[in-house]
Amino acid sequence: xxxxxxxxxxxxxxxxxxxxxxxxxxxxxxxxxxxxxxxxxxxxxxxxxxxxxxxxxxxxxxxxxxxxxxxxxxxxxxxxxxxxxxxxxxxxxxxxxxxxxxxxxxxxxxxxxxxxxxxxxxxxxxxxxxxxxxxxxxxxxxxxxxxxxxxxxxxxxxxxxxxxxxxxxxxxxxxxxxxxxxxxxxxxxxxxxxxxxxxxxxxxxxxxxxxxxxxxxxxxxxxxxx
Numbered sequence: 001x002x003x004x005x006x007x008x009x010x011x012x013x014x015x016x017x018x019x020x021x022x023x024x025x026x027x028x029x030x031x032x033x034x035x036x037x038x039x040x041x042x043x044x045x046x047x048x049x050x051x052x053x054x055x056x057x058x059x060x061x062x063x064x065x066x067x068x069x070x071x072x073x074x075x076x077x078x079x080x081x082x083x084x085x086x087x088x089x090x091x092x093x094x095x096x097x098x099x100x101x102x103x104x105x106x107x108x109x110x111x112x113x114x115x116x117x118x119x120x121x122x123x124x125x126x127x128x129x130x131x132x133x134x135x136x137x138x139x140x141x142x143x144x145x146x147x148x149x150x151x152x153x154x155x156x157x158x159x160x161x162x163x164x165x166x167x168x169x170x171x172x173x174x175x176x177x178x179x180x181x182x183x184x185x186x187x188x189x190x191x192x193x194x195x196x197x198x199x200x201x202x203x204x205x206x207x208x209x210x211x212x213x214x215x216x217x218x219x220x221x222x223x224x225x226x
Contacts, residue, residue: 032110034108106225131175133174185211
């Protein structure tokens with residue numbers, strides 16, 4: 001007779017099993033973007049992000065990354081999805097399930113068209129291990145005309161805010177998630193449709209979602225919730 005049940009373990013296992021099924025069903029020839037919406041907390045970074053979203057009047061998205069490659073796991077007959085992310089620890093590759101199984105919030109997946117895997121691999125190799133910029137991430141969602149004084153204090157004035165991919169010129173200390181994501185999309189041939197006047201440095205994760213929405217080949221859906 002069962003006297004006790006470890007409900008937390010069962011919930012977690014269900015989540016992992018669900019994630020495996022979702023990943024196994026993905027079309028590996030397509031580009032999959034991941035959008036993260038964190039549950040409420042009192043961390044300064046979270047509160048600042050929410051203030052920015054409130055100012056802009058847009059949907060709060062805290063992070064954007066993408067699935068970089070799929071690896072067959074013959075021991076479990078599952079597919080391992082590797083993600084590419086610009087995180088506070090730097091630009092890195094992670095196992096999607098390990099990254100989100102304990103994530104307290106929601107993760108949405110947006111499936112776009114076919115990905116050029118050769119170009120994607122070269123892009124990720126070039127950007128992997130670069131440092132993350134908290135300052136530029138915080139400033140990306142703010143109208144630079146309204147916060148010029150703050151910008152002059154925190155941002156390198158010599159940096160061209162209209163940095164574009166054509167010259168493939170970037171500084172290693174200015175990386176943040178939405179900036180890297182828009183550069184990747186442009187490298188893959190996707191259009192930004194004039195969002196944020198095509199200023200890559202002012203892109204937020206919500207702006208990336210706006211761009212992705214115009215390129216969707218499948219409906220946006222919820223991948224994970226906790």
